Amino acid sequence: MKYSDLAEKSSAELQAMLKEKKTELFTLKIKQKMMQLQNTSELRVAKKDIARMNTALAAVAK
Template sequence: MKYTDLNGKTAAELQGMLKEKKIELFTLKIKQKMMQLTNTSELRTAKKDIARINTAMNAVK
């Protein structure tokens, strides 16, 4: 996901995407604790996506 993809979204859409990504990050962390996560770089990309969404939300306000 790139920041330019988030530029035209409304605050409600961004809020929904943020909730999805936080749930995804939570499940990835659980998988890592249970030794089921094979690709640990997914954690980093999920965190970065959350940061991008937060940045876009601050720009909308």
């Protein structure tokens, strides 16, 4: 996911996407703890996506 894609979205859309991505991160963390996660780089990608969404939300708020 690129920041340019997120910059075009509204605040409500970003909030919904952020909630969904945080839920995904939570499930990935649980899978990692239970040794069921095959690709651990998914955690890093999810965290970076959340950071991009937070940045886009901050830009929309200004």
